[in-house]
Amino acid sequence: MAASDRRTATLALAHALSAAERGLPVFPLSPSKLPALPSPHRHDPEPVRCRGECGRPGHGVHDATTDATGVRALFALAPWATGYGIACGRPPHHLIGVDLDTEPAALRHLARVHGFTIPGTTTVLTPSGGRHLWLAGPPGLAVPNSAGRLAPGIDIRGSGGYLAGPGSVTARGAYRLAPGTASLPPAPCPPALLRLLVPPPRPPAPPRSPARARRPEPHREGEGLVRFVLAARVGRRNTRLFWAACRAYENGIGDALADALTDAAVRTGLTAHEARATIASAARLTAPTGAGPPRAR
Template identity: 50%
Template sequence: MSNRTTRSAWLRAIESAHQAAQHGLHVFPIGSAKLPAIRSPHRDDPPGTPPCRGTCGRLGHGVHDATTDPKRIDEQFDAAPHACGYGIACGRGYEPLLGVDLDRKNGVDGVVSLAALAEQHGFTVPETTIIATPSGGEHRWFIGPAGAPVRNSASKLGPGVDVRGYGGFLVGPGSWTPKGIYRFVDRRPAAELPDALLALMLPPPPVRRPPVYLPGPRRGAALVGLVKFVLEAPEGELNTRLYWSACRAYETGVDADSISRALVDAAVSLGHPEHAAERTVSSARNAPMRTSA
């Protein structure tokens, strides 16, 4: 790629990254191979050094450096003069972005696979943001419940259906690669991830013992303890604690409405949006429970 082309791609990437950040998306620069454009500052660390996820303050942690801060975005792109695209971190915030990457190559059609998955499991794939990839595939954006442990996967749900979950990233529209540019096909707002599709993305639940139904007074005390556990959540762990507490609470046999209201109220009192809290608690309530043999 010529210097002129490199400069043009860099300018397009930083402009597009800023536009994405203005919509609340966390971004960072990537190169033509769709990898982080800034080398890791820990590449020469001795073997056995604990991994750093950006706490050192230096640049070069990839998705862990993703930000909405305009000054930080400029700082990262200034340190990456050969960047020609940007990544969008998945799983950030109270209404986290999750991506479904649908490949269309080598005889595989992820769009067809997703439609078949929807028919098999009885859900409708909602209209949502769609990004065309240079290889002919699609990225579809969805909003998932905060705190749900959706991980990255490749063809796990079906041929050509990849998931970009927590800790992963999507290549942002406007990014350049040797095969072409990522472009918007549909700019409508990202839709909520269907519950049935979310259930397929979640890891299998651990094998649980049969629920222990506590006597009245102890039952109430157990719920109080779980609410307190939510209220004492450190920064960044509120949704994880909310989901875990809801799972534990439903095992006690306490009235479901009481559980939902108490835990949602606790989360909302700490600034959690009520709708997002209700979705997180509902996900825990609908999680399948296994009994040991």
């Protein structure tokens, strides 16, 4: 390992330990912003939906810990890690990440329309020119992950999701704290915004006759995600498949779209086993805590 790589890895561990001291559960990230440790189930003949119950590391956000000894052990297993992820939705902060692609104009518009104020809070500037706002959610409420549901350019990282922590270095650059926010704790999420993030449950649908109860064909719901995977170039195939699978599971069509995504990935050059393992990892990482199997930007 080159001296610069060792320095980056050492700094990543130092930043992760600092975050853990603040009560933020962390785990190592690779330069692609994906979990640095491979799944221990990647060679299993069938996808395994394990969130760490097996006791082995390599379960992404489910490895996250605030224990300094545990953090050091995870980074020792991943000396190539250049950053760290912060698990959202976990005590004591119950972090909600508001991931903005650019300046927060869209969020300010939502605030005006729905009557809430964007609080001063920890803010992380991303290499792509966006920012992450850290908000604290109430205990016992699982905020779902979403991409663009509130408005274009606004993604939400909630239970089962994660954010790249400040000080992380990725292939596109470094994440850093916005000036003046380093000493701010995650501000409580405004109630009006929280209602947007956790909409009330839909009333149960009335029973339908068998003739009308057919499920929409999954390829129609996710054809854009399949095309996204098919367009992957060498070196980006697994990353694109993982991103598309996360979006599919966040929108409730992951299981229905898994075969189509696998076929698309195989057509780009991945093996069926590699594709199924990546999709299973996306399912684990996007699943709400306690609700079964779910990147920071």
